[in-house]
Structures are given as structure tokens and as C-alpha cells.
Amino acid sequence: MSGILNTRIAGLTLEHPVLNxxxxxxxxxxxxxxxxxxxxxAIVTKTFTLNPREGYNPPILVELRSGGFLNAIxxxxxxxxxxxxxxxxxxxxxxxxxxxxxxxxxxxxxxxxEVAEDSGASAVELNLSCPHVKGLGxxxxxxxxxxFLVAREVSSILKIPVIVKLGLSDRIxxxxxxALEAGARALTLINTIRALxxxxxxxxxxxxxxxxxxxxxxxxxxxxxxxxxxxxxxxAEIIGCGGISNWTxxxxxxxxxxxxxxxxxxxxxxxxxxxxxxxxxxxxMNVLGYSSVESLVGRSHV
Amino acid sequence: xxxxxxxxxxxxxxxxxxxVEFSLLEDLGVEPRPLQFVNIWIPGVDEVPMSISQYTExxxxxxxxxxxxxxxxxxxxxxxxxxxxxxxxxxxxxNYSRVLFIAGGTGIAPLPLLARHAERNGVELDVIWxxxxxxxxxxxxxxxxxxxxxxxxxxxxxxGYCGRASDLAERFLREHAWRYDIVIxxxxxxxxxxxxxxxxxxxxVYVSLEAIVKCGFGACGSCILKPIPKLLCTDGPVxxxxxxxxxxxxxxxx
Ligand SMILES: Cc1cc2nc3c(=O)[nH]c(=O)nc-3n(C[C@H](O)[C@H](O)[C@H](O)COP(=O)(O)OP(=O)(O)OC[C@H]3O[C@@H](n4cnc5c(N)ncnc54)[C@H](O)[C@@H]3O)c2cc1C
Ligand SMILES: Cc1cc2nc3c(=O)[nH]c(=O)nc-3n(C[C@H](O)[C@H](O)[C@H](O)COP(=O)(O)O)c2cc1C
Ligand code: FES
Numbered sequence: 001m002s003g004i005l006n007t008r009i010a011g012l013t014l015e016h017p018v019l020n021x022x023x024x025x026x027x028x029x030x031x032x033x034x035x036x037x038x039x040x041x042a043i044v045t046k047t048f049t050l051n052p053r054e055g056y057n058p059p060i061l062v063e064l065r066s067g068g069f070l071n072a073i074x075x076x077x078x079x080x081x082x083x084x085x086x087x088x089x090x091x092x093x094x095x096x097x098x099x100x101x102x103x104x105x106x107x108x109x110x111x112x113x114e115v116a117e118d119s120g121a122s123a124v125e126l127n128l129s130c131p132h133v134k135g136l137g138x139x140x141x142x143x144x145x146x147x148f149l150v151a152r153e154v155s156s157i158l159k160i161p162v163i164v165k166l167g168l169s170d171r172i173x174x175x176x177x178x179a180l181e182a183g184a185r186a187l188t189l190i191n192t193i194r195a196l197x198x199x200x201x202x203x204x205x206x207x208x209x210x211x212x213x214x215x216x217x218x219x220x221x222x223x224x225x226x227x228x229x230x231x232x233x234x235x236a237e238i239i240g241c242g243g244i245s246n247w248t249x250x251x252x253x254x255x256x257x258x259x260x261x262x263x264x265x266x267x268x269x270x271x272x273x274x275x276x277x278x279x280x281x282x283x284x285m286n287v288l289g290y291s292s293v294e295s296l297v298g299r300s301h302v
Numbered sequence: 303x304x305x306x307x308x309x310x311x312x313x314x315x316x317x318x319x320x321x322v323e324f325s326l327l328e329d330l331g332v333e334p335r336p337l338q339f340v341n342i343w344i345p346g347v348d349e350v351p352m353s354i355s356q357y358t359e360x361x362x363x364x365x366x367x368x369x370x371x372x373x374x375x376x377x378x379x380x381x382x383x384x385x386x387x388x389x390x391x392x393x394x395x396x397n398y399s400r401v402l403f404i405a406g407g408t409g410i411a412p413l414p415l416l417a418r419h420a421e422r423n424g425v426e427l428d429v430i431w432x433x434x435x436x437x438x439x440x441x442x443x444x445x446x447x448x449x450x451x452x453x454x455x456x457x458x459x460x461x462g463y464c465g466r467a468s469d470l471a472e473r474f475l476r477e478h479a480w481r482y483d484i485v486i487x488x489x490x491x492x493x494x495x496x497x498x499x500x501x502x503x504x505x506x507v508y509v510s511l512e513a514i515v516k517c518g519f520g521a522c523g524s525c526i527l528k529p530i531p532k533l534l535c536t537d538g539p540v541x542x543x544x545x546x547x548x549x550x551x552x553x554x555x556x
Binding site for chain 1: 303304343346350381382386517518519522524527530531533
């Protein structure tokens with residue numbers, strides 16, 4: 001495998017830099033088929049918890065007038081017994097698979113991570129950033145010391161690479177540093193941003209969970225800023241995520257410091273988005289006269 | 303996108319069936335295709351997928367039966383609701399001249415819009431509708447005046463053919479399949495499987511499926527048509543038999 005789009009991230013070698021974002025399908029073997037058939041270079045699963053979770057009642061997703069989506073799925077997932085079938089399916093399709101993980105305690109994180117490794121996963125992504133699930137997620141990720149503890153415990157018991165996914169918080173640069181110090185091979189930046197939508201006729205918040213995570217074009221400039229800041233501070237391996245909808249968005253993230261990118265909301269609007277991004281990136285590189293996408297990573301930093 | 307709608311009318315069609323009119327505060331933006339659906343939000347209660355029964359001049363109609371909290375809210379609550387859609391693929395009648403629509407139970411819901419499109423395209427539309435209890439039946443011509451022939455079936459044998467819609471359809475198609483360009487079938491899974499098996503070789507059959515729809519956007523994956531890698535909310539609900547045979551059979555084992 002060698003080509004201008006080849007990407008090495010967290011010790012994995014990928015055909016190209018475009019992965020799916022966690023939570024876009026990814027909890028069922030047939031979902032893996034769908035994601036693989038739309039061109040992603042590696043599959044990121046839905047976030048897994050130790051025990052199965054039903055998730056919230058609908059409405060769980062709403063498309064906003066201002067663009068983007070608000071979601072509160074509630075980490076619906078089949079629990080750890082659901083991991084192996086996904087890995088097996090990805091293997092069958094020849095795709096690297098990254099298991100996204102969340103837990104209520106460090107023990108839960110390590111337990112799930114071990115199941116992922118034993119199942120043959122390519123890597124794990126620790127979701128320390130879900131903005132709308134109580135006790136899980138953002139509360140963990142916004143405290144740099146907790147990030148350090150979780151990332152260190154999981155990194156110390158796994159042979160496969162550990163990626164840490166962080167959400168927007170005031171101390172994100174510090175949290176990112178702590179994750180790297182603890183042994184994270186790469187960072188995924190960022191998750192959705194806690195937000196709200198209200199129906200002006202019934203006077204009620206639209207999502208059953210009231211709050212949700214904002215994704216899509218409205219968060220792109222914020223995610224880009226975070227990638228830029230974290231790269232500038234730590235020169236880390238970064239997977240950029242947040243509102244990437246076309247190749248120019250992807251190119252901006254690469255220049256800000258992302259070696260790879262994840263696409264979520266845009267895939268819901270356009271099932272051809274991966275191919276379109278790759279075509280655009282190739283043309284862009286051609287215009288610039290570059291023969292390796294990796295050599296463009298972080299080039300906006302002087 | 304999310305749109306607000308005001309419930310303006312409810313009609314009781316038969317013992318169990320209701321027809322609700324919503325006035326959309328903004329139109330859907332596109333003309334819905336027959337067999338597309340909407341997610342209807344009942345504030346504070348639930349969000350349920352419903353076939354678009356009819357759509358005219360900023361009015362949206364759905365036809366339903368009460369089965370749980372969500373549909374009870376649809377019947378009993380007044381005021382403002384939310385509508386997402388149109389969702390799904392639907393079907394276009396452009397290339398046909400004679401179509402048979404087979405419905406089981408609430409599968410009759412999309413008929414009014416289908417009939418209007420048929421009339422507009424000069425398509426002759428016949429209907430077979432079967433229910434468990436004849437008290438569920440109503441005269442479909444009240445909602446879809448342009449349909450040609452209507453054949454009823456009831457399992458309590460009081461009205462029309464005595465037995466299931468799929469049995470009537472099978473008998474009927476054995477003789478008349480050649481008259482139709484396509485058959486469209488909406489109803490419970492076992493009925494769809496039955497029709498696909500028995501009529502699939504005689505005529506092109508399209509089936510409209512159901513699954514648990516949560517997000518309606520191809521994100522949550524709850525509507526996956528196991529074991530085939532297709533999502534009802536974005537790839538369906540309408541498929542040709544041979545696309546979904548495995549799903550129909552897979553589910554019938556349970
Ligand atoms: C594309 C599509 C179109 C539909 N069109 C119509 C229609 O035009 N008229 C009509 O009466 N019904 C229709 N249904 C079925 C209708 O959505 C369910 O009856 C309704 O969601 C039940 O909600 P509830 O809260 O009243 O009942 P619940 O208490 O939630 O459940 C009662 C039963 O309905 C099933 N069900 C529950 N939630 C869903 C869901 N989100 N999707 C599918 N099934 C569900 C359950 O498995 C259960 O058997 C359609 C379903 C789909 C998927
Ligand atoms: C429907 C939906 C479900 C999501 N579920 C998860 C999840 O389970 N775990 C996670 O880490 N992120 C989840 N996310 C966040 C995405 O992975 C991503 O970080 C975010 O949506 C920003 O990217 P985007 O703008 O390209 O969608 C979800 C996002 C959406 C829209
Ligand atoms: S309902 Fe969520 S993917 Fe279809």
C-alpha cells in the first residue's frame with residue numbers, strides 16, 4: 001500500500017485519512033458493512049459501555065434550521081458482547097477497526113478495552129467527551145487529571161494503540177497534554193458541543209433528553225481552532241473531527257495539524273462525501289505540487 | 303428539518319382507525335412521494351414514524367391505529383406537534399399504467415397519496431385490503447376516490463373475502479397478475495414474505511417495510527434490516543422483493 005493519500009496515525013497505516021466519526025452507525029455488524037462500502041479507510045464504532053444501553057427515547061436527533069444537528073442518542077449500544085462481532089465483520093472486509101469506549105469508572109474503561117484488544121481490534125478510542133450523558137463523558141474529559149488516570153490505566157494494559165477523544169472545554173490543551181503524557185498515541189478532537197433546541201409553538205425542548213450535542217458545520221471553526229491550538233502546543237498526532245463536510249474543510253484541518261479526519265454529520269447528508277473529499281484533496285495536492293498528504297500536516301504553523 | 307404543525311382535525315374512520323389533519327406552519331419544501339413517511343413528534347411523549355397519507359396545500363394527513371403511548375397521544379392531544387420529513391425513498395409511478403396495491407391492516411395508510419399520484423399519471427390503481435376484524439374496515443373510496451376496483455378481505459369473514467389479504471391476493475394474482483405492471487404491498491412482515499414468495503415470480507412486487515425508527519437520518523442504526531446492510535429510514539421503506547428476501551425470512555424465524 002503506497003499512495004499519495006496514505007496516512008499513518010496512532011501506529012496504524014491507512015489507505016487514506018478519512019474515517020467515520022464514532023456514533024454514526026457502528027453498533028451492529030451490518031452497520032460496519034454500510035460504513036465500509038462508503039469508502040472510510042478505517043471504521044470507528046459507536047461508543048461501547050460495559051452493559052447494554054437502550055439509549056434515550058425519540059426525539060434523539062434534530063436537524064437545525066441554522067445547519068448542523070443536535071443529538072442525544074444516549075450511548076445506545078449492545079454492551080461488550082457486541083464488540084467481537086463488529087471486529088470480525090471489519091476483518092472480513094479488510095478494514096481496520098477502532099473501538100470507541102466509555103465507562104463510569106477506570107475499571108470499566110480497562111475492562112472494555114481488554115475485550116476490544118482480545119477481540120482483535122486495531123485500536124481503541126477513549127470517549128472522554130460525550131456532552132449529554134450523565135456521569136460519562138465530558139465531566140471526565142474536562143478534568144486533565146482524570147484524563148491522565150484513564151488514559152494511563154488503559155494504555156498500560158493494552159498492546160494496541162490508545163486514542164483519546166476530547167470535547168470542547170476550557171482546559172482542553174492541558175487535557176490533551178495529559179492524555180499524551182499518559183500514553184495516548186493520538187487524539188481525536190473534538191466531540192459534539194452541548195447545546196439546546198426549543199420548539200417555539202409547544203414551548204418544549206425538542207430532544208427527549210432536553211440537551212444534546214451540536215455537530216456539523218456550526219462547530220467546524222471551533223474544532224479547527226482546537227486542533228490548531230493542540231498541535232501548536234504538543235505537536236501531537238491528531239484526528240480532526242467536527243463539521244467537516246467537504247474537501248476544503250478537510251484541507252483546513254490537515255493544515256491545522258490533523259493527520260487524519262473523521263466525518264459524522266456530513267455523511268448523514270451526503271453518502272458520497274468520503275469520495276468527494278478524497279478527490280478534492282488529490283486535486284488540491286496536485287495544484288500545490290505535493291505527493292504525500294502527510295507532508296501537509298500542520299503546515300499552517302509557522 | 304423540523305417543522306411545527308397544528309393538529310386541526312381528527313376523523314374516526316372505523317372501530318380502530320383514525321385520520322388526523324395537521325396544518326403545517328411551513329410546507330414540507332418538497333412534494334412527498336407516495337410511501338414516504340414522516341416522524342411525528344408528540345411533545346413530551348414520543349416521536350413516531352407515520353406514512354404520509356395525504357398532502358395538500360400545507361395540510362398533512364396520517365392514518366393510524368392506537369397501539370401505545372405515542373399513537374394515543376396522536377389521537378388524544380391537541381395543539382402543536384413536530385414533523386420531520388418527508389423521509390425514506392417512496393415510489394414513483396411514472397413508468398406504469400396498471401398497479402395493484404395490497405394492504406394489510408394499517409398498511410392502507412399511504413393509499414390516498416398513492417391514488418392521487420396514480421390519477422395524475424393516468425395510472426389505473428386496484429386495491430386489495432385485508433383486516434383481522436371487519437369492524438376495522440371503512441370505504442377506501444372516501445379517502446381515495448380515484449381508485450378503480452377495491453377488494454376487501456376480513457379474517458372474521460363478515461365482509462368480503464373470508465381470510466387473509468395475502469390469501470386473497472395470491473388467488474387473485476394467479477389469474478390476473480398479467481394485467482399489472484407492478485404490485486405494491488404494505489403490511490406485516492409475514493404478509494410481505496407471503497406475497498413475495500407467491501407472486502414474486504408472476505409480477506414485479508415492491509414491499510414497504512417497517513422497523514424501529516428512532517433518528518430517521520441514517521445515524522443511530524436502529525432501523526437496520528438485518529441481516530442485510532440496509533437502513534429502512536434512508537434506503538427504504540420501499541424495496542423489491544429480491545432486495546429484502548433475506549430480511550423477511552430472517553425475521554420470520556422469530
Ligand atoms: C416507515 C413507517 C411507517 C409507518 N406508518 C404507519 C401508519 O401510517 N399508520 C400506523 O398506524 N402505523 C404506522 N407505522 C407504525 C407506527 O410507527 C407504530 O405503530 C408506532 O410507532 C407505535 O408507537 P406507540 O408509542 O403508539 O406504541 P409503542 O408502545 O411504542 O409500541 C407498540 C408497537 O409498535 C411498534 N413500534 C414502536 N415504536 C416503533 C417505531 N418507532 N417504529 C416502528 N414500530 C414501532 C412496537 O414494536 C410495538 O409492537 C409505521 C412505521 C414505520 C416504520
Ligand atoms: C448521531 C450522533 C451520534 C454520536 N455518537 C457518538 C458516540 O457514541 N461517541 C462519540 O465519541 N461521539 C459521538 N458523536 C460525535 C461524533 O463522533 C463527532 O465527534 C461529532 O458529531 C462532530 O463531528 P461531525 O460534525 O462531523 O458530526 C455522535 C454524533 C452524532 C451526530
Ligand atoms: S432510524 Fe436511525 S438509522 Fe434509521
